[in-house]
Amino acid sequence: MVTRPPHFNPFEFAVVSGLRAHQLMDGCLPQLDGEHNATTMAQMEVASGKISRASRLSESAGPVSGDRRTGIGTAPPSSGRVERIG
Secondary structure (H helix, E strand, C coil): CCCCCCCCCHHHHHHHHHHHHHHHHCCCCCCCCCCHHHHHHHHHHHHHCCCCCCCCCCCCCCCEECCCCCCCCCCCCCCCCCCCCC
16 A cells, blocks of 8 residues: 655545556656556655656746646646646
8 A cells, every 4th residue: 555645635646646557557667666566656656756746837937857748747846736738
């Protein structure tokens, strides 16, 4: 069982983990070592802080690593709001 970090509410943790699990199943490389299924690995990555939600990009913002299609990336969010990108 993976413990949810305190800065994620349960819904947000489930959504970000689910989006990351989808990326892992599509062939993305895991950010952590170990042999786990995609769902467990995604939860572990989110809980460890390796994966976070992406904030909306502004015109003046530079490049952000991550997947704009799913709205998750490796950069910490600039605000507490979660917005759909794309």
